[in-house]
Amino acid sequence: MICLYPQPGLRTFCDLDILIPVDRVPQFKQAMAMAGYKPLSARNSPEDEELLKFHGHLDPLRRQEGFAIEPHLSILSGRGNHLIAMPDTWEEKEETKADGIMSGHLNREHFIIHALVHCVKHLSGSGFIEIKWFIDLLYATNAGRIDWAKIMDISRKWGVEKDILPLMATLNHYWQTDIPLPVTSEPLALNILVEGVEDRQKQYYANIPTSYLERLFKIRELPDTAPRVRYIFHLFFPTPENLRWRYGLSSKWLIIPYYFVHFLFTWKKFFTGLWYRVLYHPQ
Numbered sequence: 001m002i003c004l005y006p007q008p009g010l011r012t013f014c015d016l017d018i019l020i021p022v023d024r025v026p027q028f029k030q031a032m033a034m035a036g037y038k039p040l041s042a043r044n045s046p047e048d049e050e051l052l053k054f055h056g057h058l059d060p061l062r063r064q065e066g067f068a069i070e071p072h073l074s075i076l077s078g079r080g081n082h083l084i085a086m087p088d089t090w091e092e093k094e095e096t097k098a099d100g101i102m103s104g105h106l107n108r109e110h111f112i113i114h115a116l117v118h119c120v121k122h123l124s125g126s127g128f129i130e131i132k133w134f135i136d137l138l139y140a141t142n143a144g145r146i147d148w149a150k151i152m153d154i155s156r157k158w159g160v161e162k163d164i165l166p167l168m169a170t171l172n173h174y175w176q177t178d179i180p181l182p183v184t185s186e187p188l189a190l191n192i193l194v195e196g197v198e199d200r201q202k203q204y205y206a207n208i209p210t211s212y213l214e215r216l217f218k219i220r221e222l223p224d225t226a227p228r229v230r231y232i233f234h235l236f237f238p239t240p241e242n243l244r245w246r247y248g249l250s251s252k253w254l255i256i257p258y259y260f261v262h263f264l265f266t267w268k269k270f271f272t273g274l275w276y277r278v279l280y281h282p283q
Contacts, residue, residue, distance in 0.1 A: 001013075002096055002098045002103060002105075003096050003105060003143070004136065004139040004140055004143055005139060011132065011136075012132060013067075014067065014068070015060065015067050015068040015069065015070050016067050016068070016069050016070070017057070017070045017072055018069060018070070018071050018072065019072050019073070019075065019089070019106075020071055020072070020073065021073075021090065022053075022073050022086070025053075025058070025071075025073075028071060032061050032069065035063070036063040036064075037061040037062060037063045037069060038061065038062065038063065039059040039060070039061055039241075040059060040060045040061065040062055040068065040245055041059065041239065041241035041242045041244070041245045042059055042060055042242070042245060043059050043242065044234045044235055044238040044239065044242055045230060045231060045234035045238065045239055045242070047222060047227050047230055047231035047234065048215075048231065048234060048235070050222075051215070051218045051221055051222070051231070052215075052218075053073050054073055054074045054076075054078060054082050055077070055078035056072075056077065056078065057070040057071055057072045057073075058070075058071040058072075058073070059071075073086070074086060075089055075106065075110065075113075075114040075117070076114070076117055076158065076160060077117050077118060077120075077121040078121070079117055079120070079121070079159070079160050079163055080117070080155075080158040080159035080160040080163070081158055081159045084157060084158055084159075085158040088110070088154070088157075088158075089106065089110055092107050092110065093105065093106065093107065094106070094107045108140060108143065108144070108146065109146070109147065109150055109151050109154060110154070111140055112137060112140050112141070112146070112151060113151060113154060113155050113158070113160065113164065115133060115136050115137050115140070116137070116160075116163070116164035116167045116168065117160055117163055117164060118133060119133050119134075119167050120163045120164065120166075120167060123188075123192075123196075123197075124207075125204075125207065126196075126200065126203075126204065127196045127197035127199075127200035127203040127204065128195075128196030128197070128200060129188075129193070129196070134170075134171070134175070137171060138171070138175060138177070141171070141177055141179070148179055148180050149180070152182055165181060165183070165185040166185050166186060166187065166188060167188075168181060168185070169181060169185040169186060169187040170187040170188045170193065172187070173187035174187070174190075174193070202276045202279075205269065205272050205273045205275075205276045206273055206276040206277045207273070208269050208270060208272075208273030209270055209273040209274050209277055212270055212273075215235065216232075216235070218231075219231055219232060236263055236266065237259055237262075237263070238262065240255055243255050243258055243259065243262060246262070247261075247262075
């Protein structure tokens with residue numbers, strides 16, 4: 001908003017994404033708590049948050065007034081190799097001063113790669129890309145001379161080249177951005193660009209079995225038996241805070257019945273996903 005848009009109010013948003021160094025997570029959480037922020041409990045358990053920290057974001061934080069804060073450790077949304085990308089990201093970050101405040105942000109090439117990967121994440125996950133994300137990219141490409149060869153070199157190094165090529169072809173096809181592509185790539189069809197995939201519900205459910213199994217197999221990344229047992233248990237029976245968040249329950253509600261509901265609902269989603277997986281074969 002600060003670096004690309006003529007006026008910050010032109011860019012709608014509902015939360016603030018903050019990129020933080022992996023080794024500063026405890027200090028970050030402490031600072032946010034001192035500022036009055038509390039976790040939304042959007043993760044099943046602390047172990048779940050730890051294992052998924054590079055695939056999305058840490059548990060969002062919120063206080064009574066203000067936007068939700070999403071703390072991120074990676075700009076690649078679980079794709080590519082974050083271990084290679086993150087040192088580059090921090091080494092080449094830039095700063096912009098606005099209203100007397102110095103804000104750190106991604107450099108232009110890293111932002112473009114991040115924005116493209118972000119679009120891919122939502123298209124594969126929810127079957128839809130918001131048009132404002134393409135507007136971000138258009139403002140970024142028009143903000144100055146872009147070294148597209150450098151962007152392709154970086155994306156190749158980070159392991160996301162194949163992810164972003166169709167989106168770059170889409171920008172060329174519909175907005176005539178003239179991005180030089182190293183290989184021919186098909187743009188997104190217009191109906192997908194405008195309305196999303198044909199049946200987003202099928203897309204959503206068809207991805208669930210793989211997602212569940214991937215989370216189950218992540219148990220191997222935990223160091224010993226105790227956190228592994230807690231992780232598996234909370235996959236099926238989330239923490240009380242998470243259950244209240246999921247079903248919008250106040251502290252006055254008895255949550256025990258909702259554990260039964262959640263268990264049945266989880267298995268229903270899994271088997272529905274298997275059914276759609278067989279019939280739908282999502283790309």
